[in-house]
Amino acid sequence: xxxxxxxxxxxxxxxxxxxxxxxxxxxxxxxxxxxxxxxxxxxxxxxxxxxxxxxxxxxxxxxxxxxxxxxxxxxxxxxxxxxxxxxxxxxxxxxxxxxxxxxxxxxxxxxxxxxxxxxxxxxxxxxxxxxxxxxxxx
Amino acid sequence: xxxxxxxxxxxxxxxxxxxxxxxxxxxxxxxxxxxxxxxxxxxxxxxxxxxxxxxxxxxxxxxxxxxxxxxxxxxxxxxxxxxxxxxxxxxxxxxxxxxxxxxxxxxxxxxxxxxxxxxxxxxxxxxxxxxxxxxxxxxxxxxxxx
Amino acid sequence: xxxxxxxxxxxxxxxxxxxxxxxxxxxxxxxxxxxxxxxxxxxxxxxxxxxxxxxxxxxxxxxxxxxxxxxxxxxxxxxxxxxxxxxxxxxxxxxxxxxxxxxxxxxxxxxxxxxxxxxxxxxxxxxxxxxxxxxxxxxxxxxxxxxxxxxxxxxxxxxxxxxxxxxxxxxxxxxxxxxxxxxxxxxxxxxxxxxxxxxxxxxxxxxxxxxxxxxxxxxxxxxxxxxxxxxxxxxxxxxxxxxxxxxxxxxxxxxxxxxxxxxxxxxxxxxxxxxxxxxxxxxxxxxxxxxxxxxxxxxxxxxxxxxxxxxxxxxxxxxxxxxxxxxxxxxxxxxxxxxxxxxxxxxxxxxxxxxxxxxxxxxxxxxxxxxxxxxxxxxxxxxxxxxxxxxxxxxxxxxxxxxxxxxxxxxxxxxxxxxxxxxxxxxxxxxxxxxxxxxxxxxxxxxxxxxxxxxxxxxxxxxxxxxxxxxxxxxxxxxxxxxxxxxxxxxxxxxxxxxxxxxxxxxxxxxxxxxxxxxxxxxxxxxxxxxxxxxxxxxxxxxxxxxxxxxxxxxxxxxxxxxxxxxxxxxxxxxxxxxxxxxxxxxxxxxxxxxxxxxxxxxxxxxxxxxxxxxxxxxxxxxxxxxxxxxxxxxxxxxxxxxxxxxxxxxxxxxxxxxxxxxxxxxxxxxxxxxxxx
Numbered sequence: 005x006x007x008x009x010x011x012x013x014x015x016x017x018x019x020x021x022x023x024x025x026x027x028x029x030x031x032x033x034x035x036x037x038x039x040x041x042x043x044x045x046x047x048x049x050x051x052x053x054x055x056x057x058x059x060x061x062x063x064x065x066x067x068x069x070x071x072x073x074x075x076x077x078x079x080x081x082x083x084x085x086x087x088x089x090x091x092x093x094x095x096x097x098x099x100x101x102x103x104x105x106x107x108x109x110x111x112x113x114x115x116x117x118x119x120x121x122x123x124x125x126x127x128x129x130x131x132x133x134x135x136x137x138x139x140x141x142x
Numbered sequence: 143x144x145x146x147x148x149x150x151x152x153x154x155x156x157x158x159x160x161x162x163x164x165x166x167x168x169x170x171x172x173x174x175x176x177x178x179x180x181x182x183x184x185x186x187x188x189x190x191x192x193x194x195x196x197x198x199x200x201x202x203x204x205x206x207x208x209x210x211x212x213x214x215x216x217x218x219x220x221x222x223x224x225x226x227x228x229x230x231x232x233x234x235x236x237x238x239x240x241x242x243x244x245x246x247x248x249x250x251x252x253x254x255x256x257x258x259x260x261x262x263x264x265x266x267x268x269x270x271x272x273x274x275x276x277x278x279x280x281x282x283x284x285x286x287x288x
Numbered sequence: 289x290x291x292x293x294x295x296x297x298x299x300x301x302x303x304x305x306x307x308x309x310x311x312x313x314x315x316x317x318x319x320x321x322x323x324x325x326x327x328x329x330x331x332x333x334x335x336x337x338x339x340x341x342x343x344x345x346x347x348x349x350x351x352x353x354x355x356x357x358x359x360x361x362x363x364x365x366x367x368x369x370x371x372x373x374x375x376x377x378x379x380x381x382x383x384x385x386x387x388x389x390x391x392x393x394x395x396x397x398x399x400x401x402x403x404x405x406x407x408x409x410x411x412x413x414x415x416x417x418x419x420x421x422x423x424x425x426x427x428x429x430x431x432x433x434x435x436x437x438x439x440x441x442x443x444x445x446x447x448x449x450x451x452x453x454x455x456x457x458x459x460x461x462x463x464x465x466x467x468x469x470x471x472x473x474x475x476x477x478x479x480x481x482x483x484x485x486x487x488x489x490x491x492x493x494x495x496x497x498x499x500x501x502x503x504x505x506x507x508x509x510x511x512x513x514x515x516x517x518x519x520x521x522x523x524x525x526x527x528x529x530x531x532x533x534x535x536x537x538x539x540x541x542x543x544x545x546x547x548x549x550x551x552x553x554x555x556x557x558x559x560x561x562x563x564x565x566x567x568x569x570x571x572x573x574x575x576x577x578x579x580x581x582x583x584x585x586x587x588x589x590x591x592x593x594x595x596x597x598x599x600x601x602x603x604x605x606x607x608x609x610x611x612x613x614x615x616x617x618x619x620x621x622x623x624x625x626x627x628x629x630x631x632x633x634x635x636x637x638x639x640x641x642x643x644x645x646x647x648x649x650x651x652x653x654x655x656x657x658x659x660x661x662x663x664x665x666x667x668x669x670x671x672x673x674x675x676x677x678x679x680x681x682x683x684x685x686x687x688x689x690x691x692x693x694x695x696x697x698x699x700x701x702x703x704x705x706x707x708x709x710x711x712x713x714x715x716x717x718x719x720x721x722x723x724x725x726x727x728x729x730x731x732x733x734x735x736x737x738x739x740x741x742x743x744x745x746x747x748x749x750x751x752x753x754x755x756x757x758x759x760x761x762x763x764x765x766x767x768x769x770x771x772x773x774x775x776x777x778x779x780x781x782x783x784x785x786x787x788x789x790x791x792x793x794x795x796x797x798x799x800x801x802x803x804x805x806x807x808x809x810x811x812x813x814x815x816x817x818x819x820x821x822x823x824x825x826x827x828x829x830x831x832x833x834x835x836x837x838x839x840x841x842x843x844x845x846x847x848x849x850x851x852x853x854x855x856x857x858x859x860x861x862x863x864x865x866x867x868x869x870x871x872x873x874x875x876x877x878x879x880x881x882x883x884x885x886x887x888x889x890x891x892x893x894x895x896x897x898x899x900x901x902x903x904x905x906x907x908x909x910x911x912x913x914x915x916x917x918x919x920x921x922x923x924x925x926x927x928x929x930x931x932x933x934x935x936x937x938x939x940x941x942x943x944x945x946x947x948x949x950x951x952x953x954x955x956x957x958x959x960x961x962x963x964x965x966x
Contacts, residue, residue: 018222021238055220057201091227099228103195110230121232128231129176129184136150137181140493154461154468155490156863161334161877165319180923182493256321259331259465260472276476 005066006042006052008074012060015040015078015092019052019061028052032080035088039077044070058098083120085127090120145190145210145245146252147270151277152262155183159254159263163187163243166253170241172233173254185254185263188212188233188243196242199228204240211245293320294751295805297738299342299395299731300335300866302616303444303464304740306805307332309340309732309751316340316732316752326806327444327742333465334864334878341875342730343752347714349727350756360725365757365767371724372682373771375707376411379680385412385659389669389678392418392629393685393761394621397736398745398795399784400761401620401627402635403776404684407769410653414640414663415678417631418624419686420616421666425950426583427614428625430592432637434600434838435612436830439622441823442575442611443742443809448473449609452571454564455483456506456595457581461490462863464615464741467577468494474609480571482564484509484556485581486858487888487930488923497564500925501554503858504585504845504957510594511842512550513565514601515542522569524603531827532600534837541839553842555925569602573609580860583614584955588947590840597837605835606824616741617867619731623739626792626810631663636792652791654775665951667692667944674701682768683710684761685728689717690868691933693942693953694911711764716870717936727758734760736781737803739810742821745798746807845957846945849927853909853959855893856928857941860956865934872934885935887916889962892926894918897964904965907931909958912940915965929962 006028015038020030027045032038046066053061080089081096099117100108109115111131116124157175164171173187194212197205204218205225221239228234234242245265246252255263264270293308305328308320319340321330352368353360363371379387390408392401401418408416420428424438431438447453447470460467471494475481483495486503501509517523518539528535547558554561568574576599582591596612604610616622628635638645646658664672670692672678681702692698702708702721710722719725733754739745754760759767762781769776778784782800789796797812797819809819827833849856864881865872872878887907889899899905901920906913907929914937924930931938933955945954 014222014224016222016224017236018220021221055202057220057222057224095224095227098224099199102199102224103228104193104198107193107195107230116230117227121226121229121234124230124232125174125176125186128186129178132148133150133178133182133184137179140181152468152472154465154493154863156333156462156465157881158332158334158337158465160881161337161864162332164877165337180488180921183490256323256330257332257337259328259333260461260468261331 005045005064005070006074007062007064008042008076009060010076012058013040013076014058014060014094014098015076016057016095018055018057022055023052024049035080035090037077037079037089038092039075042074044072081118083123084118085123086120088120145265146187146243146255147264147267148185149262149264149270149273150182150184152260153183153185154260154262156259158257158259159185162253162257166246167241170235170237172235172241172243174233186231186233189231190245195228195230196225196234199224214240214242214244291317294749295322296732296751297619297746297748298332298336299339299619301464302619302621302741303327303466304619304738304742304744304746305332305336305466306746307336311751314753316343322805324805327740327744328466329469331466331469334881335866335872338875338877341877342871343732345714345874347874348755348758349713349715349725350758351727352757353725355723368724368726369767369771372709372768375709375723376680376682377772379706380411383679386414386663387677387679388413389415389664389672389681391666391669391681391683391686391688392416392624394418394420394618394624395685396620396624396761397734397738397781398620398623398627398788399736399781400765401624401629402784402788403762403765403769403778405627405629405635406653407765407774407776409649409658410656410769410774411772412659414659414661415631415669416629416663417666417669418621418629419618419666419691420621420625420630421951422691422953422955423580423617423621424583424614425952426588426592426947428630429950430589431596431612431614434593434596434836435824436828436835437823438625439743439823440611440613440615440741441605442613443744443821445470446608446611446821447471447575448477450474450573450575451479451609452567452574453479453481453577454568454574455481455491455577457485458577458579458615459485459489459491459860460577460579460615461494463579463861465863480567482567486925486928487860490863497560497567499556499560499564501556503856503928504587505554505842506582506591507587507594507840507842508545508550508553509556509561510598511542511545512547512561513568514538514598515545516547516562516565517569517602518542520566522566523601527603528601531834532837533834534839535601538597538601538837538839541841568598568604573607574602574604575609575611575613577613577615579615581956584952585957586846586945586947586954587843588952589949590843593838593840597839600835600837606822608822614741619740620738622741622743623737623745626739626794627788631665635788636794649791652787667946667951667953670698670701673705676704679705680707681705681709683708683718685712687716687718687868687870689721690870690936690939693939693944693955695936695939696912697944711761713758714870714874726764727756728764729754729758729760733758734762736762737785743810744807745795745803745810747800747803846954847943847957847959849959853961855960855962857907857909857958857960858928858930858956859933859938859942860930861934862932865932867934869934885914885916885931885937886919887962888919888921888924888930890922890924890926890928891920893929894920897962899962899964905962906965907941907960907962909941909943909960911943914938914940929960
């Protein structure tokens with residue numbers, strides 16, 4: 005069965021998507037908090053272990069004394085623009101680590117990592133259409 | 143394969159590209175039209191960046207660079223969502239698994255380009271260049287006025 | 289798997305775009321673009337792209353039904369036909385044929401429209417009409433009078449040849465989206481675009497000059513433009529003297545419409561009025577595109593005549609890149625009118641009050657004596673239903689309960705009928721009021737011709753079988769006719785088209801064999817004629833070959849604002865929906881993009897009412913009240929609010945004040961107030 009290293013867990017969607025027996029679920033209070041739950045499982049398939057991007061999961065022998073459900077919760081980091089929580093801090097940290105720092109800012113020098121995808125699109129649209137909007141404002 | 147170029151001057155904000163993209167991709171569209179200040183509209187989709195942040199964040203090998211195109215293999219995707227957070231433009235979507243503009247490969251011309259009523263979308267680099275030059279030319283002649 | 293591509297014509301608007309329905313094992317699996325189509329070149333708006341969602345909607349009517357109180361029960365076709373022939377027959381026998389009314393569908397084929405008006409008139413009723421009454425009736429009346437023909441004078445691709453495109457009262461970027469590509473081509477070649485609209489629409493984004501006029505003031509604007517053109521000697525004297533009559537009366541009529549006076553009435557700056565007049569008159573090829581902003585007024589016919597006047601005094605007609613271009617709504621509203629499904633016309637625009645017309649058609653239609661005289665229009669039929677002058681109605685593919693103004697009144701009137709049969713693909717609000725509902729085939733499940741706004745007649749093929757027991761409207765109308773003792777023996781649409789070829793001169797050469805991709809543009813008077821893309825290039829089909837310049841005076845809209853209703857409510861359309869929404873509101877891809885009724889309100893109006901963007905508000909007029917979501921935007925001027933009419937609710941509010949001649953309601957102007965719902 006599964007052991008979770010809560011310090012490594014990113015709060016992503018991989019294991020909850022991938023578990024063939026749906027023993028892993030996730031719950032989200034939209035814009036606020038995300039919780040991932042691993043139910044005690046007797047399977048030895050290790051698919052979730054293999055596909056965890058953070059290697060936070062390990063397979064340990066089944067025992068009656070371990071808890072029925074393991075839970076890890078994250079507060080969602082609010083988007084700088086719309087203030088709605090959109091990602092866990094470990095996920096954003098991972099992005100900052102894997103994307104070169106010179107790519108982490110847009111042409112105006114603003115960091116986009118702490119902005120949610122919807123607002124990123126809005127900003128892109130705004131920047132791309134600036135001239136056209138101006139010329140149409142008489 | 144070229145990416146799709148947008149001429150914002152021509153876009154009429156009809157959202158046909160959105161509906162068509164969704165239709166040919168089994169209900170998962172990857173174009174989003176954003177309206178700016180009620181004066182212009184911009185269809186947004188994968189830029190197929192040379193330095194693609196999504197491919198850097200992807201740990202499963204689902205997202206890779208294939209020449210000019212940022213390529214996505216569904217069978218390698220775990221649906222983790224890292225790519226969605228890594229895209230600076232917010233144009234990678236996840237719906238269980240990831241999806242983004244695939245330039246409608248293997249078709250020669252992307253569906254959005256074919257369907258755009260205003261011909262605002264094009265995968266013809268030469269045309270995009272020609273239009274940009276014409277706009278600059280007109281702007282110069284009119285002295286910045288319409 | 290073998291896939292076949294069936295060429296069809298889009299069921300939505302009158303742009304007449306072609307596309308292929310991909311069919312595998314009897315099921316539509318997708319859409320392929322028709323790159324070779326002359327008008328759309330393969331492109332499609334969002335509605336066309338989503339068209340198949342209508343075909344497979346769960347809401348499709350599958351079998352005939354009859355109403356018992358508030359319950360519906362399924363019946364057989366035999367029983368349905370018995371009920372229909374009894375219901376219509378009883379009224380005709382006991383009260384008279386003019387107590388029966390027929391609403392034909394501007395979504396049905398030419399063949400179906402032809403048969404419906406033939407059915408009505410063969411039964412002795414003069415009351416047949418279609419929803420053109422709600423949209424371009426003023427064009428039918430006004431352009432027939434001034435130019436001798438009612439239809440777009442130049443084809444859509446010809447816009448690329450224009451040097452000055454004047455769009456007034458049309459939001460074509462959203463409603464006839466494919467026209468944009470031709471306008472862009474014109475602009476690439478140096479054309480200037482002027483847009484006149486109370487709202488700063490997506491179409492206005494394309495404008496070099498935008499005139500934000502007050503709703504209902506078009507005649508003031510157009511007359512002032514004509515005064516400038518006359519005063520500055522920019523008229524086309526040769527054209528006027530050779531091809532028109534009535535110019536001197538116009539000079540007198542517009543004498544007092546100075547730009548300053550027009551500016552006061554319209555809210556458009558005087559200098560812009562002068563500018564647009566000069567731009568339009570001086571350009572070597574100017575075209576006027578117009579739609580509901582011109583027609584849906586109590587002065588609709590006047591407005592249309594003013595548009596024609598402007599083109600006539602400048603000679604901007606009959607040549608490439610010019611023209612008077614009414615942008616029609618439904619895929620076959622042009623055809624429905626051509627086929628005479630109109631109170632004042634028989635097929636081919638022969639007048640219904642002319643005994644010669646009745647004689648002409650009587651000769652071919654089983655030699656019965658046909659009724660003479662103008663019947664009730666669609667809008668008048670509603671009133672007649674209320675006061676007992678109409679007792680039975682047969683409504684095909686139309687939804688007056690949602691489309692007509694003052695919905696509560698419409699509902700009362702239709703409920704007052706002794707018998708109502710509705711034939712449709714969905715249980716619309718109108719069908720809900722019927723005694724019998726007949727399930728019809730969608731466009732992809734039948735064949736026939738449709739005439740687009742550019743007078744292009746195109747054949748659309750059957751790609752699929754209708755679901756359940758639904759049948760093509762052609763089949764149903766023939767069955768109804770037979771059940772009432774008429775000999776409607778038409779095995780297919782082609783046989784009806786052959787009859788149309790014989791009786792409608794402009795369609796004479798438009799035979800089944802000649803209709804390939806792109807169809808033929810009428811007039812097409814013989815089987816070796818190529819069709820007539822540009823009208824009036826060799827004079828006008830009116831008395832002595834001259835167009836009529838018909839001067840008009842500005843009259844304000846029927847309803848004015850006051851203390852109780854201080855805001856002007858104007859209505860219109862958005863790109864992802866179509867008309868009353870019976871199809872698009874059942875299309876998930878379209879609904880998810882525009883699920884809710886909204887009202888656009890200027891920030892200056894919203895602020896004192898404490899209304900913020902996204903708030904739920906109540907909009908009220910004398911006729912009713914409805915809820916909508918507020919959209920605070922500067923696209924509308926202070927004092928004007930806008931609501932799309934695709935959702936039930938907008939027409940609770942609109943007025944049924946009508947144009948005296950064309951009988952079109954003034955959808956574009958009502959007085960309202962708005963309050964925030966707390």
